[in-house]
Amino acid sequence: MDEKEAISGHFRDDFLWGTATASYQIEGGWNEDGKSQSVWDKHAHTEGKIDDQTNGDIACDSYHKYKDDVQIMKNLKVNSYRLSLSWSRLLPTGDSSAPNAAGVAYYNKLIDNLLENNIKPCVTLYHWDLPQCLHENGGWQSDDIVEKFKEYANFCFNAFGDRVKLWITINEPHVNATLGYGLGHHAPGIMGRKYAVCFRRLDYLKNIYIPDPMNACYMVSRTMLLAHAAAWHEYDTNYRSKQNGMVSISLNSDWAEPKDASNPKDAAAAIEYLQCSLGWFANPIFGSGDFPVYMREHIAQKSKEEGLSKSRLPEFSEEEIKYIKGTYDFFGLNHYTTRLCEQLNEHNEMHKFHPDLDVILLPDPTWDRAGSLWLYIVPWGLRRLLKYISKTYGNPKIIITENGCSTKHDPNATSGLAVLEDTQRCNYLKSYINEALKAVVQDGVDLRGYFAWSLLDNFEWKAGYTERFGIHYVDFKDPERKRTPRKSAAVFREIIVENGFK
Ligand code: GAL
Numbered sequence: 001m002d003e004k005e006a007i008s009g010h011f012r013d014d015f016l017w018g019t020a021t022a023s024y025q026i027e028g029g030w031n032e033d034g035k036s037q038s039v040w041d042k043h044a045h046t047e048g049k050i051d052d053q054t055n056g057d058i059a060c061d062s063y064h065k066y067k068d069d070v071q072i073m074k075n076l077k078v079n080s081y082r083l084s085l086s087w088s089r090l091l092p093t094g095d096s097s098a099p100n101a102a103g104v105a106y107y108n109k110l111i112d113n114l115l116e117n118n119i120k121p122c123v124t125l126y127h128w129d130l131p132q133c134l135h136e137n138g139g140w141q142s143d144d145i146v147e148k149f150k151e152y153a154n155f156c157f158n159a160f161g162d163r164v165k166l167w168i169t170i171n172e173p174h175v176n177a178t179l180g181y182g183l184g185h186h187a188p189g190i191m192g193r194k195y196a197v198c199f200r201r202l203d204y205l206k207n208i209y210i211p212d213p214m215n216a217c218y219m220v221s222r223t224m225l226l227a228h229a230a231a232w233h234e235y236d237t238n239y240r241s242k243q244n245g246m247v248s249i250s251l252n253s254d255w256a257e258p259k260d261a262s263n264p265k266d267a268a269a270a271i272e273y274l275q276c277s278l279g280w281f282a283n284p285i286f287g288s289g290d291f292p293v294y295m296r297e298h299i300a301q302k303s304k305e306e307g308l309s310k311s312r313l314p315e316f317s318e319e320e321i322k323y324i325k326g327t328y329d330f331f332g333l334n335h336y337t338t339r340l341c342e343q344l345n346e347h348n349e350m351h352k353f354h355p356d357l358d359v360i361l362l363p364d365p366t367w368d369r370a371g372s373l374w375l376y377i378v379p380w381g382l383r384r385l386l387k388y389i390s391k392t393y394g395n396p397k398i399i400i401t402e403n404g405c406s407t408k409h410d411p412n413a414t415s416g417l418a419v420l421e422d423t424q425r426c427n428y429l430k431s432y433i434n435e436a437l438k439a440v441v442q443d444g445v446d447l448r449g450y451f452a453w454s455l456l457d458n459f460e461w462k463a464g465y466t467e468r469f470g471i472h473y474v475d476f477k478d479p480e481r482k483r484t485p486r487k488s489a490a491v492f493r494e495i496i497v498e499n500g501f502k
Pocket of ligand 1: 022025172252334460461469
């Protein structure tokens with residue numbers, strides 16, 4: 001049988017089917033009812049940061065329209081919903097002894113409404129919208145944040161854990177660290193010194209140079225891992241026995257395929273890339289407790305070559321390693337796309353994109369592209385990644401906490417075929433979910449759930465509203481922010497109702 005052919009079959013009876021969103025991307029109500037500013041409010045309000053000069057001030061207005069969201073989910077037949085909490089809505093000063101009652105009430109109403117409709121909430125504590133006041137006190141660049149995050153997690157477990165049984169501490173620390181503290185495309189917009197050097201050849205970045213000898217993105221990866229571990233331990237020690245839920249983290253990863261599978265250098269390049277991207281966060285939590293050996297040695301060597309007295313990658317103490325290792329109840333995976341890898345050489349060095357990686361990542365020119373520049377459609381990559389995670393990290397329970405496909409938004413289209421007939425997204429969902437099914441039935445991967453990104457078109461970070469990921473179209477020109485199902489909503493519903501493929 002052709003490996004690429006779709007199979008029929010079913011997922012587990014208790015499989016979680018859901019859609020995913022994030023607070024800043026959908027809620028709006030950015031300064032309502034006592035919410036304080038987050039780093040994303042500040043960033044999006046800064047001129048020149050967002051491609052279409054928009055922001056999440058109103059977004060999908062889910063702060064007021066959450067019942068509409070729940071109804072469209074009910075129609076979809078999902079049994080779960082992944083949402084994130086806005087830290088600055090719940091704890092405007094970052095202090096858990098001064099919570100914002102209106103913020104707590106909002107999430108209570110949303111959670112209760114979901115449960116009344118038989119939809120289980122899966123709650124992310126932090127999807128990148130750090131309270132601005134905490135950022136101003138050092139944020140992820142200061143060790144104090146670990147205690148602050150623990151306090152916040154404790155507050156949320158206490159307030160919502162009687163009803164929320166699935167928690168995600170941090171969404172995609174890799175993206176948050178590299179885009180927020182390395183490339184500067186995301187809040188808080190810090191650009192690492194080495195990234196600046198690497199990207200200076202790009203015209204639009206020519207004049208940007210922020211010296212950052214501390215290399216912020218590695219520093220924040222350390223505090224994020226410690227904060228995640230602190231939240232997991234808090235739950236494990238104080239809540240697990242009475243609340244009986246699960247806590248983990250959502251890590252993003254592309255699949256990395258050797259450009260030429262018969263070339264050992266390409267095979268090594270793919271592994272090196274996976275070690276320094278997925279492994280950066282997965283190895284500490286799901287593996288040895290520390291950053292991957294390759295990553296540590298490689299960055300230490302690079303740092304030495306630069307004349308630095310110690311590695312730019314921070315070190316964990318023995319005690320910290322023990323504290324981080326094993327802090328998971330499942331593996332949360334966000335996956336969208338795949339790249340071909342080859343070792344850096346004199347012919348390809350113009351494609352070097354990462355200051356510390358001697359690996360070149362390229363798409364196969366025959367792959368279909370979605371509406372985001374980075375998103376190539378490669379369904380088999382998901383199966384290979386699931387297999388890799390299962391093998392590398394001891395066959396954990398895996399939940400796909402994000403997977404989805406974008407369309408480029410045509411600002412003149414408001415309805416009809418152009419926005420609702422999303423054939424590419426329909427095929428994306430069918431083919432990726434089918435590959436996930438192959439991973440389960442043919443490779444023995446322990447997959448427990450799948451969340452499509454996203455329930456709604458929403459504020460796509462730097463791309464603003466120019467890229468749409470929703471299985472529901474949202475008209476952002478309409479003050480009512482009307483939601484209309486796309487064809488992909490019906491396709492997803494069919495898969496859910498069948499719990500797989502006929
Ligand atoms: C993820 C992120 C989401 C969403 C998605 C599509 O990295 O967690 O918030 O934006 O990508 O780009």
